[in-house]
Amino acid sequence: MKKKLILAAAGIFSIFTLAACSSGTQDIASMKGATITVDDFYKQVKGSQESQNTVRNMIVYKVFEDKYGKNITDKDVQKKYDETKKAAEAQGTKLEDYLKQQGLTEADFKKQLKQNLAFEAGLKAKVKITDEDLKEAWATFHPEVEAQIITVATEDEAKAIKKELTDGGDFTKIAKEKSTDASKKDGGKVKFDSQSQEIPAAAKDAAFKLKDGEISEPIQATDSTGYQSVYYIIKMTKNTGKGNDMKPYEKELKKIAEEAKLSNQEFVAKVISDALKEANVKIKDDAFKEVLTPYLQTEDSAAKKDSSEKSKDSSSDKKEKASDSSAKEETSSSSKTEDSSK
Structure with a gap:
């Protein structure tokens, strides 16, 4: 893109x-x-x-x-x-x-x-990766797997191929003969991880759940055009689980976290806004006087957000104090009533 x-x-x-x-x-x-x-x-x-x-x-x-x-x-x-x-x-x-x-x-x-x-x-x-960023990347991360895929255009074709495989058909041979994917010449052999763009998300998610040797049911996904459906059948060759330790994958996780930051529009707008302010940009032609407004609004919005949050905190504090004061008054009044009744 x-x-x-x-x-x-x-x-x-x-x-x-x-x-x-x-x-x-x-x-x-x-x-x-x-x-x-x-x-x-x-x-x-x-x-x-x-x-x-x-x-x-x-x-x-x-x-x-x-x-x-x-x-x-x-x-x-x-x-x-x-x-x-x-x-x-x-x-x-x-x-x-x-x-x-x-x-x-x-x-x-x-x-x-x-x-x-x-x-x-x-x-x-301007990207600063925190432990929280790494944890977020870890939540959806899956290491590279080795698999074979068959792709076809219709659900009927996919179901027919799945039945053929269930009846003992050879995955490699069928992939070479019937798959529409570029990997067909290699019998559908592919490698991909959670960040790979070549395999649709729906197909990846289903693949990561397979054990070695297992073959998926037909999986409907959207092709690279974003408009047409394509059906995947996946045979898992080697599925490596990520385990519970992030350390071996720290390099990959940092890259994922960085890409997430760079694709975050608020982050990008804030960096641009700060750079324009530092460069002291002045618009000389009135025809373009509003051209940087989106980034100036970003700065104003951030200030308003901070002010709003502070106002909420202040309001919350006042409510808590009022509540405490009211409770004390009720306690005092109750105490006086009890003394009076005695």
């Missing part, structure tokens, strides 16, 4: 390339009695939501690049470029053709990649 977002960012960035690199009075087009200038173009597009989002992203990425970009090497950028190129090819797209369509050179795109890497570095620099 991140790789797809990087490609999408290329198109967004190109909107302001013309305005940024040209004089505002330069003509874009001319016709009888009229011209369209770069300034005309800018006035036309600057109010759009896409432009607002683009300027916001440009500010955020520039702030992070200035602070963390010095730690990003050309080697890091080239590695990310190669990964993105490979991902684009897997999606049936040539990166070079895509960049050409967007009016971007390889150098332009690598500049964006460096900004992305600096942004990631800035977020990671």
Whole structure:
């Protein structure tokens, strides 16, 4: 998903390339009695939501690049470029053709990649993993298992294959003949853990409950498109339990906890808000005066939340004191009544 977002960012960035690199009075087009200038173009597009989002992203990425970009090497950028190129090819797209369509050179795109890497570095620099974070990661963690899978498109096919296996059919042979998964050439052999993205959550959860040698019932899951159902039959080859000791898996758990932090929108917004404040960002163009509002609201919301919590605590204390006072009064009144009756 991140790789797809990087490609999408290329198109967004190109909107302001013309305005940024040209004089505002330069003509874009001319016709009888009229011209369209770069300034005309800018006035036309600057109010759009896409432009607002683009300027916001440009500010955020520039702030992070200035602070963390010095730690990003050309080697890091080239590695990310190669990964993105490979991902684009897997999606049936040539990166070079895509960049050409967007009016971007390889150098332009690598500049964006460096900004992305600096942004990631800035977020990671603020991640603090606590014991509680590790415990949360441990709760859903399962070590890598070895298994075989067969995937088919319909429930009827899955049920038929399950019956064939129950009657003594060879899992490896059937996987090679009938599975739709890329692993079919290896007889369905796969390895995955609780964090693997290649196997749907429903299939993983069912697999982790299997003992070595057991074969699951057909499992309905959603394929990688997120729209179509696919049916899994899983044979567990080697299921390693995690036991009760987190220590051997501490490295994996820290990575899981870090990823959880980085995917938490409140955490990301707070880091961005703090970075913008530290950089003392000032908006000079009124057309974009509200562009950073989401992050300023995050800061205000946090302050309001703290104030609200303090107010609740204060209110609670007052109620407790009032309750104690009332109880004392009732006790005193009761005592006086008893004395009077005597």
